[in-house]
Amino acid sequence: MPPSNSPTFSPADLEELRQRVAGPVLTPRDDGYDRETAAYNLATPVRPDVVVGAQDADDVAAAVAWAAAHHVPLGVQATGHGADLPMQGGLLISTARLQECTVDPESRTAHVGAGVRWRSVLEASVPHGLVGLNGSATDVGVVGYTLGGGLPVLGRTFGFAADHVRSFEVVTPDGRRRAVDAGHEPELFGLLRGGKGNLGVVTAMEFELLPLDGLYGGAIIYPGAHAREVLTAWSRWTADLPETVSTSIALLRLPAMDIVPEPLRDRFVVQLRYACTASEEEAERLLGPMRALPDPVMDTVGPMSYRDVDAIHMDPPVPIPYREAGRLLEDVDGDAVEALLGQAGPDSDCPLALIEVRLMGGALSRAPEGAADLVAGREGRYVIGLVGLTVPPDGDRVPAAIEGVLEALDGHVSERTMVNFLGSVDGDEDSVRAWSDEDRSRLLTAKAAYDPGNLLRFQHAVRA
Ligand SMILES: Cc1cc2nc3c(=O)[nH]c(=O)nc-3n(C[C@H](O)[C@H](O)[C@H](O)COP(=O)(O)OP(=O)(O)OC[C@H]3O[C@@H](n4cnc5c(N)ncnc54)[C@H](O)[C@@H]3O)c2cc1C
Structure with missing residues (x-):
C-alpha cells in the first residue's frame, strides 16, 4: 500500500x-x-x-x-x-527527546536513548580514553546509523559499529516492548544489526566502547589539477596498508559558502582523509607516500583528540539540499581512475559536490563470532559515495551526473551497497542493492512475521 x-x-x-x-x-x-x-x-x-x-x-x-x-x-x-x-x-x-547517554568506564559500554547523536557519546567517553565507532559526522544519530551497520571512521581497525552492539530495547509493530541481546531473542538481535528500521522502533541501545587515547589523523587537501597523480598514488598506497589505517579520498567541488573553510571556497580540490591508531611515529611513517605529493593546499594531519574526529572528513555541519548514491567498488585501478577523471576530473564540468572512495577491508571484512547479523558490505574492497547539491545552477544535472559516474565505472562498481549508503534511489531497487539475496530473503521472512501489516514502510524499507 x-x-x-x-x-x-x-x-x-x-x-x-x-x-x-x-x-x-x-x-x-x-x-x-x-x-x-x-x-x-x-x-x-x-x-x-x-x-x-x-x-x-x-x-x-x-x-x-x-x-x-x-x-x-x-x-x-x-x-x-x-x-x-x-x-x-x-x-x-x-525519538529526538530520548537523550539518555551513560558511559560505564568499568564495563567499557555506553547506553544510549534512540535520539542520541554520536557527539554526546564522545563527550562522555573520550575523557575515559574510550570511543564509540561513529562515522564521518558526529551529528549523525547513534541508533539509526548502527541499525544500518554503521561504517566508522576507524572501520578497518575495529569493524562495523553494529559488531559492537550488546543489546537493544525495541518496540515491535505489535506494540510489544522487547529487550533483545545474544541470549534473549537472539534472532531478532541479529536481524536488527544491519536490518535498519524494518522490524521495530528501537528505544535504547547498549554497545561496547573501544580503548583509544588519541589518534593520528586529519586531512590533506591537494589542488584539483593534481587529481590524477593523487588518485593514482592513493590507489597504490591503499593496496597494502595495515589495519591500523582507515582512509578515504574525495573529489570536492566546494561551493562559495561560509561553511567551507576560506582557502577552499569555490574550488575543486582532492581531499585525503587519514585516521591511524598506530603510534605517532608509525602513523607518520605510513602516511609518507601521500605526504610526499607536491603542493598541498592544506594539511591538518597530526596527533589529535578523538573528540575532533569530524575534522577528518569535514562533512557539512548544517542541513543542505542534496541527492546521493553509494555502491561498493571492486577496485580503484588505473582504468577506474581514468573513468572517474573522465566524468569528474579537473577538465570536466561535473556538478557533483563530492565523490568519495573509502577503503574497506581489515576488521570490516570479519563478522564477529556467532553473529547472524544483516550487516552488508563485508566483502567490499572500497565503497564509493556521490553527492550533488540540488540547487541552481547545476542541481538539475545531478541525477544524470551520478548515473554517468557509475556507468563509467562499469566493471569496477558492484551492484551492491550498504543500506546507510543507498541514498536517494528511485523505485524499488534500493532493497535489492542494500542486502545480499540471502540476507534480503531473511529480512523479508522476518518482516512478514514481525510487521505483517508492513507498517514500517518508509525510507529504505525492504521490499518484496
Ligand atoms: C553527513 C552524513 C554523514 C554520514 N556518514 C556516515 C558514515 O560515515 N558511515 C555510515 O555508515 N553512515 C553514514 N551516514 C549515513 C547515516 O548513518 C544514515 O543516514 C543513518 O540512517 C542516520 O541515522 P539518523 O538516526 O541520524 O537519521 P534519521 O534520518 O533520523 O533516521 C534514518 C533512518 O534510520 C532508522 N532509524 C532511526 N532511528 C531508529 C529507531 N530508533 N528505530 C528504528 N529505526 C530507526 C529509520 O529507518 C530511519 O528512517 C551519514 C549520513 C550523513 C547525512
Missing part, C-alpha cells in the same frame, strides 16, 4: 493518540510541526499526517500500538540524517 495522501484516521482517532502519549502530537497545522519533522537533507520532504515527539519508551510503544490499531504507516526519525526518501502521510515517531 503506498503512503496515504490524506489521513487514514479520524479526528477522534487523533484525540485518542493525544490521550495515549505524553509528548507533543502535531499535525501539519500545528506550530512546531516543521521543527519536529525537519530532515538534514533539505531536498527531502518529510510530511507525515501526524508526528509524535516521544518523551520516553512508553510513548513509542503507545504510538506504535495506535498506528497498528488504525493501520497507519509508520516512520521513525532521530536526527533526519537518513531521510533520503520523501515521507508523505502516516505517523512519524520522533
Whole structure:
C-alpha cells in the first residue's frame, strides 16, 4: 500500500493518540510541526499526517500500538540524517527527546536513548580514553546509523559499529516492548544489526566502547589539477596498508559558502582523509607516500583528540539540499581512475559536490563470532559515495551526473551497497542493492512475521 495522501484516521482517532502519549502530537497545522519533522537533507520532504515527539519508551510503544490499531504507516526519525526518501502521510515517531547517554568506564559500554547523536557519546567517553565507532559526522544519530551497520571512521581497525552492539530495547509493530541481546531473542538481535528500521522502533541501545587515547589523523587537501597523480598514488598506497589505517579520498567541488573553510571556497580540490591508531611515529611513517605529493593546499594531519574526529572528513555541519548514491567498488585501478577523471576530473564540468572512495577491508571484512547479523558490505574492497547539491545552477544535472559516474565505472562498481549508503534511489531497487539475496530473503521472512501489516514502510524499507 503506498503512503496515504490524506489521513487514514479520524479526528477522534487523533484525540485518542493525544490521550495515549505524553509528548507533543502535531499535525501539519500545528506550530512546531516543521521543527519536529525537519530532515538534514533539505531536498527531502518529510510530511507525515501526524508526528509524535516521544518523551520516553512508553510513548513509542503507545504510538506504535495506535498506528497498528488504525493501520497507519509508520516512520521513525532521530536526527533526519537518513531521510533520503520523501515521507508523505502516516505517523512519524520522533525519538529526538530520548537523550539518555551513560558511559560505564568499568564495563567499557555506553547506553544510549534512540535520539542520541554520536557527539554526546564522545563527550562522555573520550575523557575515559574510550570511543564509540561513529562515522564521518558526529551529528549523525547513534541508533539509526548502527541499525544500518554503521561504517566508522576507524572501520578497518575495529569493524562495523553494529559488531559492537550488546543489546537493544525495541518496540515491535505489535506494540510489544522487547529487550533483545545474544541470549534473549537472539534472532531478532541479529536481524536488527544491519536490518535498519524494518522490524521495530528501537528505544535504547547498549554497545561496547573501544580503548583509544588519541589518534593520528586529519586531512590533506591537494589542488584539483593534481587529481590524477593523487588518485593514482592513493590507489597504490591503499593496496597494502595495515589495519591500523582507515582512509578515504574525495573529489570536492566546494561551493562559495561560509561553511567551507576560506582557502577552499569555490574550488575543486582532492581531499585525503587519514585516521591511524598506530603510534605517532608509525602513523607518520605510513602516511609518507601521500605526504610526499607536491603542493598541498592544506594539511591538518597530526596527533589529535578523538573528540575532533569530524575534522577528518569535514562533512557539512548544517542541513543542505542534496541527492546521493553509494555502491561498493571492486577496485580503484588505473582504468577506474581514468573513468572517474573522465566524468569528474579537473577538465570536466561535473556538478557533483563530492565523490568519495573509502577503503574497506581489515576488521570490516570479519563478522564477529556467532553473529547472524544483516550487516552488508563485508566483502567490499572500497565503497564509493556521490553527492550533488540540488540547487541552481547545476542541481538539475545531478541525477544524470551520478548515473554517468557509475556507468563509467562499469566493471569496477558492484551492484551492491550498504543500506546507510543507498541514498536517494528511485523505485524499488534500493532493497535489492542494500542486502545480499540471502540476507534480503531473511529480512523479508522476518518482516512478514514481525510487521505483517508492513507498517514500517518508509525510507529504505525492504521490499518484496
Ligand atoms: C553527513 C552524513 C554523514 C554520514 N556518514 C556516515 C558514515 O560515515 N558511515 C555510515 O555508515 N553512515 C553514514 N551516514 C549515513 C547515516 O548513518 C544514515 O543516514 C543513518 O540512517 C542516520 O541515522 P539518523 O538516526 O541520524 O537519521 P534519521 O534520518 O533520523 O533516521 C534514518 C533512518 O534510520 C532508522 N532509524 C532511526 N532511528 C531508529 C529507531 N530508533 N528505530 C528504528 N529505526 C530507526 C529509520 O529507518 C530511519 O528512517 C551519514 C549520513 C550523513 C547525512
